[in-house]
Amino acid sequence: MTKIKKYMQGSDGVSRRHIIKGMAVTGTMAAASPLMFNIANAASSNIKVGFPVPLTGPYGSEAKEQANCAQMAIDEFNAGGGLGGRMAELLVRDDKLKSGEAATRTLELIEKDNADFIVGSLSASVQLAVNSVAKDRKKIYVSISQSDAINEAKHFSKYTFHEALNPHMTAGAVGRYVFPKKGKRVAFLIADYAYGHEMARGFKKAGEAFGIEVVAEVKHPLATKDFSPFLPAIQAAKPDVLCLCNFGYDQLNSLKQATNFGMKDQMQMIAPALLYNQRRAGGATAYDGVIGGSNFYWGIEDKTASAKAFNDAYRKIHKGAPPSDYGAYGYSGVAGLLEAVKVAGTADTDAVITALENMKYNKYKGTQYYRKCDHQSVQAVYIVESKPKSQMANEYDVFNVVSVDEPSEKVLRTCDELGLG
Structure with a gap:
């Protein structure tokens, strides 16, 4: 089963903290093996997607489902060769359904972990805190929780994208x-x-x-x-x-x-x-x-090919059980973003924004696209x-x-x- 990655751990399962610690044991960085340097360099060049969600609290089951489905999108991107061999990595953090916690975790993801993009949140109010941090630091944020306010002029910026339905x-x-x-x-x-x-x-x-x-x-x-x-x-x-x-x-x-x-x-x-x-x-x-x-029910697979493909991929790693609606948000939010990275041919923020604004995507339910004025996903x-x-x-x-x-x-x-x- 796809598992939520632990703090400071990449999608290859190798902890960067462990690598650094291992280097220190040899006495100097120069004494570390070439293999260690190759692993560390590969980790640093990954396309990093920060993913703050409330793993603890009343929405914990939905949040864990979102993280698991987001990891599916990461794995599929990597299995397809990534971006010219550059792999993606999901960095999951627990925002505890608290705005302050979410802001702190997002800031750490951007400034400490060098996240290229932020996807996540599972609260109408908490996502505004995530969005505020991301837009101040000129990072794309794809929200996967319902909100009306995030598209309004007070909160919106060119870096803000709303994958979820809104109220x-x-x-x-x-x-x-x-x-x-x-x-x-x-x-x-x-x-x-x-x-x-x-x-x-x-x-x-x-x-x-x-x-x-x-x-x-x-x-x-x-x-x-x-x-x-x-x-x-x-x-x-x-x-x-x-x-x-x-x-x-x-x-x-x-x-x-x-x-x-x-x-x-x-x-x-x-x-x-x-x-x-x-x-x-x-x-x-x-x-x-x-x-x-x-936004989704697995039973639409009889009429929607992308739903069937998403369901089948999920069932393979979850003992035949189908995915949930909010899990699908986690999948599509990350998969759509990574498709834009491929379309742009780069992880450069402005180029990916242009790709997101102009592409149509179909990850799990039929065609979607982001309305240009407010980046709301039409679906x-x-x-x-x-x-x-x-x-x-x-x-x-x-x-x-x-x-x-x-x-x-x-x-x-x-x-x-x-x-x-």
Whole structure:
């Protein structure tokens, strides 16, 4: 199985710290063997991709999946000969889902480890800290977590690329599918940080066209375990639809407890980002009938060749299990970046930016491209519905894809709205 590389360790499995220590044992650098110098020089010439993600914390399972899939992209690039024989290396760091920690780790990656590029982050707010450090040091940053703010003029720079869907796209697609079918009285359960608020805004914007009425809006802290203080107010409002604007274990715990409260029989539950890993962890009962949005579901492989190729490569190293949606972000974020390196014929920052701005890429779900004004990846959004256990062919068969929002700049906020007109 592909493993997350340890701190200061390259993709060849040879620790640079160990090499330096080994040289010191001989007495002088000059006394080191030619082989040691060749290994050290090869490591220093690698194309280094820094990868800060929250390996510890409530999003740890998604982060580890992202790192494993990112390593797949590195391995494929290297197996193809790299850039004229120059290999790539993934440097994974734990940002602990904290903005300060993420900024520190990113700074170390750039200044200490000489990372050429930064990819990663799994939080709407934490990625802004990573982006700030990267753009100040003129390094390309490819974000693989949902955020509306990162594309706005306040945070955007020519070095900023957003591989993930954003809340406006995701919630908008789900809202346009659900509101005409399930009703206009809408309640919100919102994780009280940037991701939750941006998702709620996306739903409300989409709902304007259908005349939705917001009947309840309840906020909860990140990493809440007990939702019983928050659910009665929603029940009392008697909504047709409940929008769960949360993520990871917050999504799982709120759904389990809402099911126990009998809320499934009273309203349609929707989650803008309906996660494959959390659906599997939570089980069919808690998620039965929940509708949400996703950047990817492995089941599209029957119609999408790149999905089949990605799934097959992942299955070979994960005992037949398919990849997850957020894992796919890690794969495509790194694979797309390295494709741009090949297109540019160099790892030079400005040349790679030009390549990213002008290329179309297809790594796991069909054609994507970065809109030039804000570097948002234009891509499909999949509307999925969780299957009851009786309909599952196997443990991985958890969703039906009920609709697809095809790639279109029309579903994005305009460049003028972002302050980039």
